[in-house]
Amino acid sequence: MTALTDLTLDVAAVRADFPILDREVHGKPLIYLDNAATSQTPSAVIESLSDYYRRYNANIHRGLHTLADEATAAYEGARTKIQAHLNATSAREIVMTRGTTEAINLVANSWGRANLAAGDEVIVSLMEHHSNIVPWQLLERTLGIVIRVIPVDERGVLDLEAYRGMLNERTRLVCVNHVSNALGTVNPVAEIIREAHAADARVLIDGAQAVPHQSVDVQSLDADFYVFSGHKVYGPLGIGALYAKASILESMPPWQGGGEMISRVSFDRGTEFAGIPHRFEAGTPAVAEAIGLGAALDWVNAIGIERLAAWEQWLLGHATERLERIDGLRIIGTAPEKASVASFVVDGAHAQDIGLLIDQLGVAIRTGHHCAQPVLAHFGLDATCRASFAVYNTPEEIDAFADALEHVLGMLR
Template sequence: MSEYAAVVNTSVSHEAPLNVAQLRQEFPILSREINGRPLVYLDNAATCQKPEVVLRAQDHFLRHSNANIHRGLHTLSQEATDAFEHARRQLQQLINAPSEREIIFTRGTTEAINLVAQSWGRSQLQAGDEILVSMMEHHANIVPWQMLAEEKGLTLKVIPVDEQGVLDMAAYQALLSDRTRLVAVAHVSNALGTVNPVHEITRLAKTVDAVVLIDGAQGVPHVAVDVQQIGADFYALSGHKIYGPTGMGVLYGREALLEAMPPWQGGGEMIDQVSFEKTTYAGLPHKFEAGTPAIAEGVAMGRAAQWLMETGVERIGAWEHQLTRYATDQLKSTLPDIRIIGEAPGKAGVISFVLPHAHAQDIGLLIDQLGVAIRTGHHCAMPVLHHFGVNATARASFAAYNTKEEVDFFVESLVKVREMLA
């Protein structure tokens, strides 16, 4: 049996806690030193590191099966097609989509959302229709809807958040009306770590027959996702957030909606018959996959999905919650004047913070000299940061392989940085 034809093992017990020390051995990059110090990688909300099995899957494909997919009768093309379509089934299983026909490969969450805006939105929305987004959205779930609203005369309405960074569900319910056609919200905020109640958001949206899109880029790595239970119409995710490669992602869409949507991009692969008089289009999922995709990256993303299922998203999430609570307590006790932006109960492994008289960029540059990688800036979430009265934060974000010892070193390093900036 080829490695691509192996059945995904989802029967692994997730009751035992993660063996983090053993798990870290799967990630070659974690043995690096930065500026003469062991790497402490806390920029996981931007991109996760990759386990050896994912690296090997991509390398194996390129060394042994590299060819274009779907179009060739030769052996390599058949192997490449099998590997790519197996990856589609792995992603289907990861989010429990009813059919592999509902798994559309994209370049990432951003392209997935733009696909919905340009195909479903342009064909279904008209002047006067309303779109609801939350204040905590990533720019990828704001800008496409703004562009569409300007083009078609739509109204964009914003669901507020409270001072903890929790979505105001009463305000959301009040905003829903018979003009609401789309609700587009993040499963997990990349800037605040807030985990939104997507099941309830979807249930309420359906009372006004609105379509629901969930930006799951930060959701899938931290929370077990079942799109059938959530009930949303679209769910988007990115490969590099789930320990896979950059440049690949997925749009899940309900089959009936996808069938009714026109193609977004034209070219090879998405066609059935082409003539100068008329072109007919391929069926799902290929109708939305014009051109040659990032095949090796797709294969590797499928292997990352399998690794995530084998490791156990619930176990990862539980460990990250421990780290987040521990880091929050350590930061507040060590740096009493730190301000953490977003303290929603049950938040995912993200800590955005500011320190008085210390610019976020300076914090990031100086702490890197000590071997600690964090993110600084607006995190592509300007509106919510402005809501909290800041233009930028420093952000530490956790993954399965981070440890309490790394948290301790991060806090110690932040104290040193603070002293440098005093």
């Protein structure tokens, strides 16, 4: 584990950016360890939302007045910030969505319906979030595609030999998460992409759990599609993005129809669609939320993603050591490369009971199947407890969490 003194991060200053961390829950100081579900929001993001509604709330792109110009500039500025954060070649490659789920559904219903046919194969992994399974199952029902599943071992590591054996002339698309939300496993996506491209297949990477915790370079990865959500990277709910190579986006038909995604509508001569990325952004977008996401990325970059990641890795190591001392506790997901997620079960105690009781002590963790039922079933489970860490968490909070957990287990046993 990295020595704590080697990490140049002023955690007290970081925590001061988050007003919610000052509150109490059931008379106890809040210890928020549910960051894989939703991270908390710094003041800079909250202020960006307030500033928009107080100073220049207007619909974008179609207005000629000052407020519309300012709102448009801020919205498109957020797109440029996302482009820079992912190192996309152009802002035209960034489509604003409501989040990861909508982005995957966009790819499935636009690229998928235009390019997949009966018998074509889509490869997913066993550890996918439901949002990267169900859209492809819907195409399986309607188009007759074949879904193949990459297995995982008992550590929660993908079986890459099995994956390579699946690739063939019928493989059209490979869909894997960069980081597992249920296990914390960091997948070797660069290798997965390289192998898929050698088989002439496209690749979609679910980056919802990666973008908050590590640097992502879509050009270096050579990803065809990369998706993420704002609310997991200190931004607002209801906003996210799809990155796709410009050449792919230009070949994709619109998914939803309405205002903004057209250049001309006529009953006589038909409809002409807007260019990318606006072709995929029908209707009034979440303007304030997009601006807030841009502010969140600014906040992350001001800290430095490498420093942020190093702190979270230290926290994960400290938490793992504490949890391993607890009698009857088993960590689910022990891959050599992990993000800051610790999922676990405890003999003689149900996850839901642990989650409810530990909340009474001010500790917020996630319990359940984490929208990843297939991989939990692989471990013979229907639920785990999941503690997930962010840059504002502290070793003292982890110690208090472990103490609270032991207290709760004493009650349940």
